[in-house]
Amino acid sequence: MITEYLLAATIAVTGVTLPPADAVAGVAPPLADAVAGVAPPPADVAAGVAPPPAESVSRWAQRNARPLATVDPRASLTDLRHLRPAIGDAAIVGLGEATHGAAEITTLKHRVLRLLVEDLGYRTVAWEEDWSLGLLINDYLRTGAGDLPGLVSQMSTAWRSREVTDVLRWIRAWNATHRDDDDVTFTGVEAYGTRPLIYQRVESYVASRAPARLDEARAHLRPLTPKDDNMQEHVRWYWLDVTDKALYLRHARELHELVAAVPHAPGDRTHELHLHHARQIAGFYEQFADPNPYAYRDAHAAKNLRWTQQFTGGRVAYWAASGHTLDGPQLRLTQPPYPVLEIANVGSFIRDWYGTGYRSLGFTVDRGAVVADGQVVTMPPAAPDWLEAPMAEVRADQFTLDLRAGAPPLVRRWLTGPTRTRGLPAAGAESYLAGGSPGQWFDVLVHRQVVTPVT
The missing domain is CATH 3.40.1660.10 (EreA-like (biosynthetic domain))
Known part of the structure; x- marks a missing residue:
C-alpha cells in the first residue's frame, strides 16, 4: 500500500x-x-x-x-x-x-x-x-x-x-x-477515475437502443461528463469545489435508471455491460459525496469484483x-x-x-x-x-x-x-x-x- x-x-x-x-x-x-x-x-x-x-x-x-x-x-x-x-x-x-x-x-x-x-x-x-x-x-x-x-x-x-x-x-x-x-x-x-470514454459508451448505447430517450440521457450526461481524461482536475473540482453535490448525484442515479429501462431481452450481455458502465458513473459521484469515501471505495470495488466473476462465469x-x-x-x-x-x-x-x-x-x-x-x-x-x-x-x-x-x-x-x-x-x-x-x-x-x- x-x-x-x-x-x-x-x-x-x-x-x-x-x-x-x-x-x-x-x-x-x-x-x-x-x-x-x-x-x-x-x-x-x-x-x-x-x-x-x-x-x-x-x-x-x-x-x-x-x-x-x-x-x-x-x-x-x-x-x-x-x-x-x-x-x-x-x-x-x-x-x-x-x-x-x-x-x-x-x-x-x-x-x-x-x-x-x-x-x-x-x-x-x-x-x-x-x-x-x-x-x-x-x-x-x-x-x-x-x-x-x-x-x-x-x-x-x-x-x-x-x-x-x-x-x-x-x-x-x-x-x-x-x-x-x-x-x-x-x-x-x-470507479475513482471514470473517464469520458464511459459516458460516451452509455450515450451511444442509448442512441442505438432507445433513441427516443437520447435527449433525456444527454441532459443527464452533460453536467456529469469530465472535460477530458485529466481525472486529477475532475476529482479535485467535484470533491473539493462542489459544495452541493445533490444535483450531480441525481443526474448520475437517474441516468442509471434510464439505462436500466432500455428495452432488452433477458440475459442481454450488451445491456448488462452498459448498465455496468452507468453504475461506474454513479459510483464516481457517490464515492466523493460519501462521508467516508474510503469505505465506499472498497464496498463498490467488491460489488464490481463480484459482478465481474458472475458476468464472466469463470x-x-x-x-x-x-x-x-x-x-x-x-x-x-x-x-x-x-x-x-x-x-x-x-x-x-x-x-x-x-x-x-x-x-x-x-x-x-x-x-x-x-x-x-x-x-x-x-x-x-x-x-x-x-x-x-x-x-x-x-x-x-x-x-x-x-x-x-x-x-x-x-x-x-x-x-x-x-x-x-x-x-x-x-x-x-x-x-x-x-x-x-x-x-x-x-x-x-x-x-x-x-x-x-x-x-
Missing part, C-alpha cells in the same frame, strides 16, 4: 495529495485517539493477555514453510505447484501485496498469476485500477492494438513499473498464442494491495497524523459472499526498499508484533506458508489472535494495519525476506 491506498489524503488514480476526508466533509475521526496521533495498543496487550512466544511461531513457520526457488517470473512453476490444493476450486483468489513498489513482490505475484492461468484455468484478472482504463488495457491485451507503455503510464502510480508492464506483456503473449475463447481478460474494479484473480484483498471487516489503517481509518474492505465482502470460494494470498515482506509515491523508501525489518516478524527467522529467501495447516496451541493463539501488519512504507513502524488476525486475513502467505525497488 502506498499513500494512495486508503489514506484520507490521496486519490489513487492521480497520485495527487488532497485534504483528509474529515477536513473536506466535516466528519469526525472514526477513532478518538487518532486525533492525537496515538496508536492504540494491540487488543491482546490492552486486555492483559500475553502474546504467544515469537520463537514458537517461528519454529512452526520454519517446519511448514515451502521454499521457492526463484522470483523470476519466466522460470518453471514446479516450486509453486504445491499451492494448487490450497487454492482448490476457489472462484476468486486475492493476490494481495503488503506494499506496492517492491520488485520481488511483483514478480512473485506474476509467478502465482501464471500458476492460476496455466495450471488452474483462471481467465480473468481483476485489478486495483479504474474500470474505464481497464477497458482500454483489456482491448490491448485481447487485440494487441495500442501502446502498452502508454497505457501503463496512465495507471495509478503504484503500477507504473517495468515489472507490472511485464505482467501485462505476458498476458498479451498468452492471448496471442491461444484461442479467443481461452483469452485472459482484464478488468478494473475501481475464475478470477484479484490483484491489489493486501489492505483490499485480506478478509478485514473491521480493518484499521493507522498513519499519524491522520485520523485512523476503519472500513470493511473488499476481501471481507467477497468472503461473506463466496465463503471458502474466496482464497486470500498475502505477499508479505520483512525489509528492504520500495518505490512509494515516486521516491525510493527504505523499510526497516518488521516490528516485533507484526505478523511478518516470525517469518524473518525462516531460513529461505522466499517461501509459502499455508496458515490453515495444523498448528500447536501456542501457534493457534497467534493465528487467531489480534495482529498488525505493515501499513504505508514511507511512515515505517508508525503506520500499520490492524483489526484482525493472521488466520482471518490470509489463507496463505507468500513471503520475501528482502525486497528492492521496482524499475
Whole structure:
C-alpha cells in the first residue's frame, strides 16, 4: 500500500495529495485517539493477555514453510505447484501485496498469476485500477492494438513499473498464442477515475437502443461528463469545489435508471455491460459525496469484483494491495497524523459472499526498499508484533506458508489472535494495519525476506 491506498489524503488514480476526508466533509475521526496521533495498543496487550512466544511461531513457520526457488517470473512453476490444493476450486483468489513498489513482490505475484492461468484455468484478472482504463488495457491485451507503455503510464502510480508492464506483456503473449475463447481478460474494479470514454459508451448505447430517450440521457450526461481524461482536475473540482453535490448525484442515479429501462431481452450481455458502465458513473459521484469515501471505495470495488466473476462465469484473480484483498471487516489503517481509518474492505465482502470460494494470498515482506509515491523508501525489518516478524527467522529467501495447516496451541493463539501488519512504507513502524488476525486475513502467505525497488 502506498499513500494512495486508503489514506484520507490521496486519490489513487492521480497520485495527487488532497485534504483528509474529515477536513473536506466535516466528519469526525472514526477513532478518538487518532486525533492525537496515538496508536492504540494491540487488543491482546490492552486486555492483559500475553502474546504467544515469537520463537514458537517461528519454529512452526520454519517446519511448514515451502521454499521457492526463484522470483523470476519466466522460470518453471514446479516450486509453486504445491499451492494448487490450497487454492482448490476457489472462484476468486486475492493476490494481495503488503506494499506496492517492491520488485520481488511483483514478480512473485506474476509467478502465482501464471500458476492460476496455466495450471488452474483462471481467465480473468481483476485489478486495483479504474474500470474505464481497464477497458482500454483489456482491448490491448485481447487485440494487441495500442501502446502498452502508454497505457501503463496512465495507471495509478503504484503500477507504473517495468515489472507490472511485464505482467501485462505476458498476458498479451498468452492471448496471442491461444484461442479467443481461452483469452485472459482484464478488468478494473475501481470507479475513482471514470473517464469520458464511459459516458460516451452509455450515450451511444442509448442512441442505438432507445433513441427516443437520447435527449433525456444527454441532459443527464452533460453536467456529469469530465472535460477530458485529466481525472486529477475532475476529482479535485467535484470533491473539493462542489459544495452541493445533490444535483450531480441525481443526474448520475437517474441516468442509471434510464439505462436500466432500455428495452432488452433477458440475459442481454450488451445491456448488462452498459448498465455496468452507468453504475461506474454513479459510483464516481457517490464515492466523493460519501462521508467516508474510503469505505465506499472498497464496498463498490467488491460489488464490481463480484459482478465481474458472475458476468464472466469463470475464475478470477484479484490483484491489489493486501489492505483490499485480506478478509478485514473491521480493518484499521493507522498513519499519524491522520485520523485512523476503519472500513470493511473488499476481501471481507467477497468472503461473506463466496465463503471458502474466496482464497486470500498475502505477499508479505520483512525489509528492504520500495518505490512509494515516486521516491525510493527504505523499510526497516518488521516490528516485533507484526505478523511478518516470525517469518524473518525462516531460513529461505522466499517461501509459502499455508496458515490453515495444523498448528500447536501456542501457534493457534497467534493465528487467531489480534495482529498488525505493515501499513504505508514511507511512515515505517508508525503506520500499520490492524483489526484482525493472521488466520482471518490470509489463507496463505507468500513471503520475501528482502525486497528492492521496482524499475
